[in-house]
Amino acid sequence: xxxxxxxxxxxxxxxxxxxxxxxxxxxxxxxxxxxxxxxxxxxxxxxxxxxxxxxxxxxxxxxxxxxxxxxxxxxxxxxxxxxxxxxxx
Numbered sequence: 487x488x489x490x491x492x493x494x495x496x497x498x499x500x501x502x503x504x505x506x507x508x509x510x511x512x513x514x515x516x517x518x519x520x521x522x523x524x525x526x527x528x529x530x531x532x533x534x535x536x537x538x539x540x541x542x543x544x545x546x547x548x549x550x551x552x553x554x555x556x557x558x559x560x561x562x563x564x565x566x567x568x569x570x571x572x573x574x575x
Contacts, residue, residue: 487558488574489513489550495570499548505562505571506548514562515551 499506499516506514550556563571 487556489553489556489562490572490574491548491550492570492572493547495568496548497568498546500546502567503548504565504567508561508565510559510561511552511555511557513550513552513556514548516546516548517551519545519547 496502503516506516558573560573563573
């Protein structure tokens with residue numbers, strides 16, 4: 487089983503972080519994002535909304551870093567408000 491996160495939907499740990507809080511196995515980590523993704527988000531400005539004008543886009547993203555310890559309980563998938571977490575066999 488593999489955990490996939492749709493980073494286009496994920497709003498990050500600053501605004502959510504439910505998966506970080508709810509996972510009993512501590513599978514997820516908030517890590518610095520790839521430099522190219524960060525530059526692309528600066529250019530497209532997709533992750534910056536109007537009320538955050540002047541702030542930088544997210545420089546971190548949530549990743550299932552410790553997938554090997556996942557027990558498959560599905561709490562992360564069920565509790566994600568943006569439905570960006572999926573289990574793939």
